[in-house]
Amino acid sequence: MDKNNGIGIKILVALTYVLMVTVNALANILPINGIGTGAVSDSYPNLFAPAPVTFAIWGVIYLLLAGYTLYQFGLFQYGKSLVQESQFKKIGLYFSISSVANAIWIFSWHYMMIPLSMVLMVVILISLIMIVQEIKKIELSTRDLIFVKIPFSVYFGWITVATIANVTALLVSLGFNGFGISEVVWTVVIIAVGLIIAGATILINKDMTYGLVIIWAYAGILIKHTSETGFANQYPAVTITVSFALVFLVAAEAYVFFSNMRRQA
Numbered sequence: 559m560d561k562n563n564g565i566g567i568k569i570l571v572a573l574t575y576v577l578m579v580t581v582n583a584l585a586n587i588l589p590i591n592g593i594g595t596g597a598v599s600d601s602y603p604n605l606f607a608p609a610p611v612t613f614a615i616w617g618v619i620y621l622l623l624a625g626y627t628l629y630q631f632g633l634f635q636y637g638k639s640l641v642q643e644s645q646f647k648k649i650g651l652y653f654s655i656s657s658v659a660n661a662i663w664i665f666s667w668h669y670m671m672i673p674l675s676m677v678l679m680v681v682i683l684i685s686l687i688m689i690v691q692e693i694k695k696i697e698l699s700t701r702d703l704i705f706v707k708i709p710f711s712v713y714f715g716w717i718t719v720a721t722i723a724n725v726t727a728l729l730v731s732l733g734f735n736g737f738g739i740s741e742v743v744w745t746v747v748i749i750a751v752g753l754i755i756a757g758a759t760i761l762i763n764k765d766m767t768y769g770l771v772i773i774w775a776y777a778g779i780l781i782k783h784t785s786e787t788g789f790a791n792q793y794p795a796v797t798i799t800v801s802f803a804l805v806f807l808v809a810a811e812a813y814v815f816f817s818n819m820r821r822q823a
Contacts, residue, residue, distance in 0.1 A: 564643045567650040568630050574657035575627045579620055581661040590668040598667050602727040605745035605796055608719075608778025609788060615716055615774060622709035626653075629705035640699045641706060648692050649706070656685035672724075672731040679717070679724045686714040690763065708767050715771025718759070722752050746799045749779070753803045760810045764818065769811045776804050 586594050599607060629635060630646050641649075663678040689710050698707055726748060736744050753776075760769040782788040783797045791797060 564647050567647045567654070570654045571630060571650040571657075572627050574654040574661075575623060578657040578660045579624075581664050582616070582620075585664045585668060590665065593668060595664070595667065598670070599723075599727065601670070602672070602730040604726045604730055605741055605783075605789070605793060606723055606726045606748050606779065607782065608775055609781040609785065611781070612775060612778025615712075615771065619709075619713050619716060622712055623653075625705050626709045629701075634705060635701060638699050638701050640697055641702055642696075645692060645696060649689050649710075652685040652688045652692070653710075656682045656689075659685070670731075672728050676724050676728045679721050683717050683721050686710060686717055690714055690765075694763065711765050711767035712771050715756075715768040716775065718756060718768075719752065719772065719775040722748060742793050742795050745793070745796050749776075749796070749799050749803055752776075753806060757806060757810050760807070760814060764814045766811055766814050766818075769807060769814070773804060773807050773811070776800055776807065780804065 582595075584590060589595075596610060596613070625634070629639075630650060659678045659681040663675050663682070666672075666674040666678060693707050693710060696702065696706075752772075756769070756772040759765070760772070780797065780800045783793060783800065784791055789796075
């Protein structure tokens with residue numbers, strides 16, 4: 559019975575993964591509701607949004623998650639996985655929930671239902687937090703690291719930033735005036751809060767892959783603010799803040815790297 563249930567979850571993972579990728583592809587191929595995903599973002603302009611090139615990471619995320627989806631079926635394992643069937647079931651269930659939420663998020667986003675998109679983004683984030691916590695309990699083999707931990711670390715890192723961006727878009731959609739505080743100040747605060755959350759996650763989980771994704775996202779914000787096609791240095795306070803954030807993130811990554819080296823010595 560347990561084996562059959564395990565197979566059922568794995569098939570569910572595959573189906574929901576295909577659903578997620580298909581909906582995200584159609585979002586821009588059709589596009590859904592006659593508008594591209596990026597164009598929706600542009601409808602809610604804010605100073606936290608990164609440069610368009612940053613979103614290329616979605617291709618990496620989908621490729622890595624495809625690897626996990628195949629790995630759970632036994633492909634690439636060659637008997638060297640230390641992940642138990644019960645753990646694959648738990649991870650798979652949360653992953654399936656996140657995939658369905660991701661697909662529905664696309665529709666809510668394209669149809670400008672920003673409050674609903676925020677709820678769905680939180681569902682995705684919580685699902686990934688549960689997955690990461692489950693993976694932390696496992697003594698991973700090298701193959702597990704490549705096909706289980708890294709895919710979800712990358713996904714979790716990006717969704718951490720995406721959740722903050724979704725909150726920002728929600729506030730813009732609701733006409734939030736910042737209590738009279740300037741948008742620049744609010745952006746500086748948001749960048750700082752994001753840094754605290756991400757920095758703590760990097761140090762607590764000792765997850766360099768997650769940290770690299772946050773660095774990528776913050777670098778995208780810096781590019782947006784310094785490039786001529788972006789804000790062209792119109793907001794130096796934001797540029798300075800995100801630059802300091804990047805220095806801190808690199809320092810946190812270095813700390814985790816050397817801590818891991820000392821443990822292995």
